[in-house]
Amino acid sequence: MNSTPSTSRRVLAVVWTGLFAFVLAVGIAGLWSVLLASNLATSPAVPWSVAVMGLLLWLMWQYLGGRWGPKSTSEARHRLLRATPLPGPVLGWALAAGGLSIVALIGYWIVLFRLIKQQGNVLPNFSTYPPLTVALVLIMASLVAAVAEESGFRGYFQGTLEQVLRSPLAIVISSLVIAPGHAMTQGFLLPTMLWYFFVDMMFGGLAYLTKSIVPSVVVHAVGIFVFFTLVWPQDPQRTLVWDTGADVWFWLNAAQALIFTVLAILAFRRLARITRDRRTTQAGGLLSTPTV
Numbered sequence: 096m097n098s099t100p101s102t103s104r105r106v107l108a109v110v111w112t113g114l115f116a117f118v119l120a121v122g123i124a125g126l127w128s129v130l131l132a133s134n135l136a137t138s139p140a141v142p143w144s145v146a147v148m149g150l151l152l153w154l155m156w157q158y159l160g161g162r163w164g165p166k167s168t169s170e171a172r173h174r175l176l177r178a179t180p181l182p183g184p185v186l187g188w189a190l191a192a193g194g195l196s197i198v199a200l201i202g203y204w205i206v207l208f209r210l211i212k213q214q215g216n217v218l219p220n221f222s223t224y225p226p227l228t229v230a231l232v233l234i235m236a237s238l239v240a241a242v243a244e245e246s247g248f249r250g251y252f253q254g255t256l257e258q259v260l261r262s263p264l265a266i267v268i269s270s271l272v273i274a275p276g277h278a279m280t281q282g283f284l285l286p287t288m289l290w291y292f293f294v295d296m297m298f299g300g301l302a303y304l305t306k307s308i309v310p311s312v313v314v315h316a317v318g319i320f321v322f323f324t325l326v327w328p329q330d331p332q333r334t335l336v337w338d339t340g341a342d343v344w345f346w347l348n349a350a351q352a353l354i355f356t357v358l359a360i361l362a363f364r365r366l367a368r369i370t371r372d373r374r375t376t377q378a379g380g381l382l383s384t385p386t387v
Contacts, residue, residue, distance in 0.1 A: 100243035105259050112134055112175070112255040115273050116247030126151070129368030131232060135205050139224045145231045152242050158178050159246050175251045179307035184369055185244070189305050192362035196297045198289070200318075201326055202352030207286050208333045209345050214281065215330040231322050241315035248273050248295070249302035257303065266299035300363060304370050 129150050134144035157163070161173030181189070208215065221229045248269050256265035270292050277291040301311040336345055 096234040109252075109255055109259065112252045116252040116269075116280070117276060119247040120243045121279070121290045122242075123152075123155070123239055124144060125324040126233060127236065127239045134278065135219075136225065139228055142228045142231045142258075145235045148235055148239060152238060153283060156242060156246065171224075171230050176246060176256050177254050177279065177302065177303075177306060177308050178246075179309065180303055181307055181309060185305055185366070185373065186310060188362060188366040188369055189301055189310035190313060192359055193297065193301055193310060194317070195359035195362050196240065197314065199355035199359055200294060200297075201321070202348045202350075204322075204326060205333065205348040206345070206352060208330055209341075209348075209363070211284075211334050212288055212335060213284055213330075215328045216280065218309050218327055229233075233320060237253045237266050237316045237323065240319050241312050244273065245302070245308045245315055246299065249298055250308045253302055254297055262303050266296055266303060269299055270295035298358075304363070304366050308372075 127144075130144040130148055133194070134142060147158075154175075156178075159172055160176045160178055161169040161171075163169075252272065253269040253339045256268055260268070261292075273295055274288060274292065278288060281291070298315060299310040300312065302308050342383055
């Protein structure tokens with residue numbers, strides 16, 4: 096008799112957390128854009144928007160992690176954020192798997208741009224701003240995207256989905272729900288959207304295997320910073336192989352994508368083995384604990 100209400104509550108929880116994750120990611124990005132635009136228009140030599148956004152991100156992280164009221168939701172917020180500290184070997188292999196994936200994804204991104212004409216990311220012209228302002232802005236931009244998306248999607252939303260669905264399906268659904276957010280800046284070009292889908296699947300896999308968003312936040316932030324500084328600025332100069340032919344760099348980037356995909360898969364397998372062994376050891380320890 097209680098199955099229907101229970102199922103309804105679970106469905107509502109999934110829908111609510113999905114909407115919350117999407118609004119959080121888009122809202123935080125929009126707020127940062129407004130602050131940055133105001134800062135660059137009024138006092139570009141003083142990057143006050145970075146300090147303000149850093150404080151807001153810290154407050155958001157604290158609240159989503161269960162700090163402050165209402166007390167009735169504190170424990171649930173802490174559980175949903177999944178910002179769990181990890182032991183050294185787990186964190187190390189998670190960062191290795193994510194880092195290798197980023198290198199592979201850079202290769203795929205460049206190859207796609209050489210094969211298919213795309214819009215790409217439209218970056219502001221920072222050439223007229225002080226170098227310190229530019230550096231701090233890029234760092235904060237990377238943190239904003241990483242903290243907001245990982246907290247909402249890999250923490251709250253995917254964690255809720257994993258309670259009612261098999262984990263692979265939870266990762267796929269979470270990656271699909273975030274897709275419109277990517278399309279708002281990238282357009283709905285299928286190859287680009289497919290690339291972002293695999294990026295989100297990678298982050299979801301890290302969160303699932305480690306039961307923590309800590310490694311995905313780090314990898315996400317570093318990855319975006321690398322794209323901001325080394326990859327996206329070069330996109331307008333990339334030529335289609337159908338127009339100029341496949342040069343050495345095209346084949347090097349293709350090899351980079353394939354080789355680092357294999358290395359990333361091996362690192363993920365190692366991470367899965369370590370986390371599985373750790374859970375087995377913990378479960379054995381609980382079973383062997385004498386009761387009073």
